[in-house]
Amino acid sequence: MERTKLDLWVGMFVVAGIAALVMLAMKVGNLGTYNVSETYQVHAYFSNIGGLKPKASIRSAGVLVGRVTEISLDTERYEANVVMSLDKRYQFPKDTFANILTSGLLGEQYIGLVPGGDAEMLKNGEVVKQTQSAMVLEDLIGKFMYSKAAEATK
Amino acid sequence: MAVISTIRAIGSRVVNAVWRIGVASRFFFLTLIYSGNSFRRFHLIIKELFSTGVMSLIIIIVAGLFVGMVLGLQGYETLKRYGSESALGVMVALGLVRELGPVMAALLFASRAGSAMTAEIGLMKATEQISAMEMMAVNPIARIVAPRFWAGVISMPLLAALFSAVGIFGGYLVGVVQIGVDEGSFWSQMQAAVDFREDIMNGVIKSLVFGTVVTVIALFEGFDAPPTAEGVSGATTRTVVTSSLAILMLDFVLTAIMFRGA
Numbered sequence: 001m002e003r004t005k006l007d008l009w010v011g012m013f014v015v016a017g018i019a020a021l022v023m024l025a026m027k028v029g030n031l032g033t034y035n036v037s038e039t040y041q042v043h044a045y046f047s048n049i050g051g052l053k054p055k056a057s058i059r060s061a062g063v064l065v066g067r068v069t070e071i072s073l074d075t076e077r078y079e080a081n082v083v084m085s086l087d088k089r090y091q092f093p094k095d096t097f098a099n100i101l102t103s104g105l106l107g108e109q110y111i112g113l114v115p116g117g118d119a120e121m122l123k124n125g126e127v128v129k130q131t132q133s134a135m136v137l138e139d140l141i142g143k144f145m146y147s148k149a150a151e152a153t154k
Numbered sequence: 155m156a157v158i159s160t161i162r163a164i165g166s167r168v169v170n171a172v173w174r175i176g177v178a179s180r181f182f183f184l185t186l187i188y189s190g191n192s193f194r195r196f197h198l199i200i201k202e203l204f205s206t207g208v209m210s211l212i213i214i215i216v217a218g219l220f221v222g223m224v225l226g227l228q229g230y231e232t233l234k235r236y237g238s239e240s241a242l243g244v245m246v247a248l249g250l251v252r253e254l255g256p257v258m259a260a261l262l263f264a265s266r267a268g269s270a271m272t273a274e275i276g277l278m279k280a281t282e283q284i285s286a287m288e289m290m291a292v293n294p295i296a297r298i299v300a301p302r303f304w305a306g307v308i309s310m311p312l313l314a315a316l317f318s319a320v321g322i323f324g325g326y327l328v329g330v331v332q333i334g335v336d337e338g339s340f341w342s343q344m345q346a347a348v349d350f351r352e353d354i355m356n357g358v359i360k361s362l363v364f365g366t367v368v369t370v371i372a373l374f375e376g377f378d379a380p381p382t383a384e385g386v387s388g389a390t391t392r393t394v395v396t397s398s399l400a401i402l403m404l405d406f407v408l409t410a411i412m413f414r415g416a
Contacts, residue, residue, distance in 0.1 A: 018315075020320075027345075028354070
């Protein structure tokens with residue numbers, strides 16, 4: 001086929017457009033930083049998840065080790081059932097502690113994992129038994145007011 | 155009597171508008187049906203990609219850079235009040251990738267390439283080139299319309315991606331280089347907040363929809379234009395107005411479907 005200058009320009013345009021898309025995906029989006037290939041699922045029950053959302057990060061010692069994949073209400077226990085996808089590279093002991101934490105004072109909520117001392121490791125589909133619910137600002141303020149009032153009546 | 159004639163005028167306008175929508179839909183399906191031929195003769199699409207895509211590059215890049223720079227400035231001013239300047243990257247990136255990239259690129263595309271398409275086809279019709287083609291048993295929809303349609307649909311997502319990428323660079327220039335927001339938090343917070351499937355792919359889907367709508371409107375207006383100088387100029391104006399409104403309304407609908415409750 002004959003090559004024309006037009007083809008060169010159109011080729012440059014298409015390459016530039018695709019390069020922009022790849023740059024958006026790798027540099028701007030999370031495709032370059034988080035790979036979804038090898039994960040295992042762990043459940044945890046929380047009595048209150050606050051503002052936790054699917055895709056929230058799961059961190060241990062501040063390192064990203066996985067993401068929240070699903071949140072549902074368990075109607076037998078009336079607690080939130082949170083499914084966490086953890087990176088296969090990171091194994092956690094059976095008595096790991098899961099906390100819902102907040103990054104910054106009003107920032108996004110994430111799950112922090114504090115490993116325990118058990119020799120056995122969590123396997124796919126198992127439940128993290130020790131959890132701590134989200135800190136709800138209204139509850140804290142309520143408690144504070146209550147204790148202040150109790151002090152005042154003394 | 156004045157009342158009756160007013161109502162009659164409104165009624166005939168409505169009927170006429172619905173009629174045109176029907177003809178435009180038939181036109182769209184005919185374009186899809188005959189596009190097999192134009193993929194066999196791909197050089198036609200290449201030629202149209204040059205005149206719609208490549209020729210729109212400069213306006214898209216310059217506009218994207220300035221929109222990104224404005225976002226950087228305005229975002230910084232607002233975020234500073236809450237002490238969260240480090241979220242500037244998130245704001246610029248999400249704003250561009252989700253909304254401004256596809257919408258602004260489509261608006262520019264409609265006024266830069268869409269109007270040219272309408273004028274070209276309208277003039278072809280006015281100078282009876284289209285009737286001449288029909289006389290030679292060449293299907294004008296397969297020969298003229300379908301290549302232009304596919305060129306528009308292909309180039310729109312590429313232009314929108316370029317717009318967003320250049321815009322984020324503009325935001326970086328103003329935010330990091332000029333104002334001095336921390337570079338690390340600018341990029342890392344952006345990467346943490348922008349999801350490839352949720353944000354970037356939805357932006358691409360939006361721009362595909364906009365590209366389809368803009369090119370169909372532009373081609374139909376050209377094909378439907380009265381074959382006079384006045385008719386062509388009116389059709390060109392209608393292309394820009396109708397497709398701009400269609401882009402903005404569709405954007406609301408698409409955003410409501412894609413990002414509701416997310």
